[in-house]
Amino acid sequence: MTTINTYDVAVCGGGFAGISAALAAAREGKRVILFEKQYMLGGLGTAGLVTIYLPLCDGYGHQVSFGIAEELLRLSITYGAEARYPENWIDGKGSRTEKDKRFMVQYNPQLFAILSEQLLIENGVDILYGSYVVDAECEDGKIKRLFVENKSGRLSYTVRSVVDATGDCDIAHFVGAPTETFKQGNVLAAWYYFSDGEGYKLRQVGASDIPDEERTGKEKKPLIDRRFSGLDGKELSEMVCLSHKTTLDNWLRLRESGKDAVISTVATIPQIRMTRKLVGEYELSHTEEHKYFEDSVGMVSNWKKRGPVYEVPFRTLYCKEIKNLIVAGRCTSVNETLWDVMRVIPCCAVTGQAAGIAAAMTDDMTALDVKELQEKLKKNGVVLHENETNLT
Numbered sequence: 001m002t003t004i005n006t007y008d009v010a011v012c013g014g015g016f017a018g019i020s021a022a023l024a025a026a027r028e029g030k031r032v033i034l035f036e037k038q039y040m041l042g043g044l045g046t047a048g049l050v051t052i053y054l055p056l057c058d059g060y061g062h063q064v065s066f067g068i069a070e071e072l073l074r075l076s077i078t079y080g081a082e083a084r085y086p087e088n089w090i091d092g093k094g095s096r097t098e099k100d101k102r103f104m105v106q107y108n109p110q111l112f113a114i115l116s117e118q119l120l121i122e123n124g125v126d127i128l129y130g131s132y133v134v135d136a137e138c139e140d141g142k143i144k145r146l147f148v149e150n151k152s153g154r155l156s157y158t159v160r161s162v163v164d165a166t167g168d169c170d171i172a173h174f175v176g177a178p179t180e181t182f183k184q185g186n187v188l189a190a191w192y193y194f195s196d197g198e199g200y201k202l203r204q205v206g207a208s209d210i211p212d213e214e215r216t217g218k219e220k221k222p223l224i225d226r227r228f229s230g231l232d233g234k235e236l237s238e239m240v241c242l243s244h245k246t247t248l249d250n251w252l253r254l255r256e257s258g259k260d261a262v263i264s265t266v267a268t269i270p271q272i273r274m275t276r277k278l279v280g281e282y283e284l285s286h287t288e289e290h291k292y293f294e295d296s297v298g299m300v301s302n303w304k305k306r307g308p309v310y311e312v313p314f315r316t317l318y319c320k321e322i323k324n325l326i327v328a329g330r331c332t333s334v335n336e337t338l339w340d341v342m343r344v345i346p347c348c349a350v351t352g353q354a355a356g357i358a359a360a361m362t363d364d365m366t367a368l369d370v371k372e373l374q375e376k377l378k379k380n381g382v383v384l385h386e387n388e389t390n391l392t
């Protein structure tokens, strides 16, 4: 087995969290490698066809998430948005009836994958596609080696610090860090793109996993009763086949209704929302809206309703058991209700940026100088606390 030994930061997974982490770490002047099992960046946000970049604002005209979260939103619409422009968001001024007037966009997945890849390359990140991180080895409470499989066979990377941006907390799981799985399981989804005489359109087939309290009674019903953990190879394959069949049936119904539509893209990774998350030094709860956290690394809003703002404590990104490991994206340490909020794209970018800088700074998260991390985040455009904005 070949051993490679030249990177400061290894980012595992190239979704929005991994892109943000790799970019942030590289901008700190570190040598960064990003392992991605697909052959494109963006994860669920590109290969999964989930192309709605949910709000950076609280719904009342105040921006909440900044830094790379905003940079990637703007990157995603470099050549135009598929729907919604950020320039229009402020017009909502908090009107509850103007549901769509939030600082969000719908973007083209293929373009975002290419643009984010160029951005990482320009910033010196080495991207290794087709590379599945399959295991990790620890010594004295730190990950020493990552095992990666790709076309070259099985490779071993010695690492200083690791960002787990796999979405499924795979790396934490491999090394026996404390994790928890999503008890309710995921519903079946079949989001796909079709084109017709009027253009190229996203079709959002499937329900939410956790019903939205503001829309109770108006929620879509799950497509089938079965729920999916997202952590079992056979079950995932069955889910993907059911998703494909649902797409076909949905499209046939479109045709029967007289639409001249063709399926243009189906997802190439399973459309799974919540699988496994870290049990970190702190578990953030949905009840902690508008709460000041001294170790905040950024803020997020609630895509489900206007108003709530959460400061994200650094302690939700690491555990004391594995000191050089930090998580980002849809597997950070939050309670089950908040998980459905923190898993979305802008939140993944917020935690990704913080994780990337932290991983660049240290190989021991428990000893990291949080003030120094916060200074670096501020220099990179992040606003940490609600009392530093015009929110209060």
Ligand SMILES: Cc1cc2nc3c(=O)[nH]c(=O)nc-3n(C[C@H](O)[C@H](O)[C@H](O)COP(=O)(O)OP(=O)(O)OC[C@H]3O[C@@H](n4cnc5c(N)ncnc54)[C@H](O)[C@@H]3O)c2cc1C
Pocket: 012, 013, 014, 015, 016, 017, 018, 035, 036, 037, 038, 041, 042, 043, 044, 045, 048, 050, 051, 052, 053, 054, 131, 132, 133, 134, 165, 166, 167, 168, 170, 189, 190, 191, 206, 269, 270, 271, 272, 273, 328, 329, 330, 331, 343, 344, 345, 346, 348
């Ligand atoms: C049906 C559905 C609808 C959604 N709707 C929205 C929406 O409208 N707006 C919104 O903002 N969010 C939405 N989401 C959620 C959002 O898309 C994701 O939660 C978010 O994009 C997750 O980003 P991430 O980087 O944490 O993880 P992912 O996007 O899952 O990225 C993880 C990446 O890591 C790679 N990977 C995984 N394991 C390994 C490994 N062991 N080795 C190497 N690579 C690995 C994967 O290939 C993937 O590219 C939706 C999700 C679903 C399923």
